[in-house]
Amino acid sequence: MNKFIALTRKSVAYMGIGYLDTKLYRLVDSVDGEFTWQEAEQGFKPNVLILSRQHYHESCKQYPIENTAEVKKLIRLELSANDGLSQFVTYKQQDGKTASNQWQLNEVLGAKIVVPESFLIGYKRPHFDVTEFQSEATQVYVVNTPQGIVSTVKGGMIQDVNAFSMASGVRTINSDDSSLMSFQQFAVFTAAQLPKLLAQYGVSLLVKQEKKLDFQELVKPLCLTLGGAISLYLVVSSAYLELQGYRIDAQIADNTEQVNQALSIQNEYNMLTEKLLRQQAFIESQAVKTSFWFVLEPLMQQAKFRTIRFRNDRYVLNGETKQATKLLDMLIQDPLVTDAKFDSQIRKSRNNEVFTISFRLKEAG
Structure with a gap:
């Protein structure tokens, strides 16, 4: 089981994950088994691109509407007036209001999916706990609030958590609970958290293409981790059974839980692709401006x-x-x-x- 987990984690390195700061980096699996950011080779085109904070404009809003579908229509109407590429996510409504994060993207480098770094870092953090992320070139403050993710680049008047609190308008930040994240820690964090984020928000983070994409190309970034995990499991299991054929009955019993996990992953993948097709069909067939x-x-x-x-x-x-x-x-x-x-x-x-x-x-x- 430990060997299977290790091989599954390594498969993340083959997803084509990039990080754009002042330079383009690629997520790779180093010889010691740790994920790290390596300066991308010439010609590298990421399937999934993480943007550093300097490459997008971020905002969070609340709408006094309970119906999430209607909120999404209104947001699309608002964003249609903007130039360039935009993304947004919505959160569960509370007290009759629906919160949303919206991002205006400056660069996408042809990626199929683009993830703002503040969203990746903050979406699972407890409310009002600050993360201070130090990349190779910039330092960013990120905090998760009931209204959405709030973040900013360190610099100018913003030199500490208290200044960030005043500038962002988030008055209840837990400055004592702030945590630091190094560039290397961010690589390990990305390998562990990005597949989970894509499973939950992958459809919202798709970059709208100018032409109709082949279905396999469209879903490839979303299912590489899940499909890779299943494929690796089958390869490892087959090799083990071939070498240990005389223990096949005991091996089947030992692997029952692993098989169930693989089937569960396959089911999640099927549901995700069906949702993606429905979303694409809806966007193409429905007029946003009702x-x-x-x-x-x-x-x-x-x-x-x-x-x-x-x-x-x-x-x-x-x-x-x-x-x-x-x-x-x-x-x-x-x-x-x-x-x-x-x-x-x-x-x-x-x-x-x-x-x-x-x-x-x-x-x-």
Whole structure:
């Protein structure tokens, strides 16, 4: 079993994992069995590329919407106005709100999957515990919060965890629980954590291609670790059975648990590829800019929404604004809207008005 685990870990080195800092590195398995970053040879094209913090812009947002699918539509609408490549992930909704991390990418180097280093480092960390990562060229602070990952490059006014807390607006950082990660430790960390991250978020981290990809090329980065583990297991098991044929009955009993693990990995791979196909088909066949979001977008500039619900064929908006009647007038004048009205009396809250407005969308035709 130890030999199998060692060979499985080595298979990660053949996934074609790259790390782009000031130079391009490749994840390799050294002679002593430790993973390390090695400067990439000329012509190396990574399948999976990890970007250092200097190569992307990061933001985290919260949306007052419970339905994750609707949040994803809104985010795609927002990102469609930006130039260049973008990525985002969403998290489980809490208290009627859905949190999201979004990244604007500067470089992808033709990779099929691109992973921001702050997301890889922070997505499994306890909330408000800081990781200070020292790469070959830069130093980065990363913290996981209920609203998403927050990170920044060390430099200028940001020279310690307290300055990072003030600059990022995260006031409850546990400075006593900060941890340091060296460049070498990051290599070992990547080998252990990247396959888990891809299993959970691989579809969201795919880079949109200009042309339709062959299916095998599209899923290759996602399944190399899983497929490699299964293949290595079968090779090791076959060789062992050939050499120890006289103990075949006992060997089958000993390997029952390992076979079950391999089948479990195969099932996860099948589910992941099916999900990928559904996501690709959905993105190609569905229009992101639905009429509801065209109605909502100008309203979000005028009001702060607490909840957005859909009940009895009506969209119900609850929130606060400077002048609620102006918001209702905007809906009444919108050619996509019908039967807009207040569902309850306007209430005063400090300098704002609290409202509940509902409306229907006109049927297309």
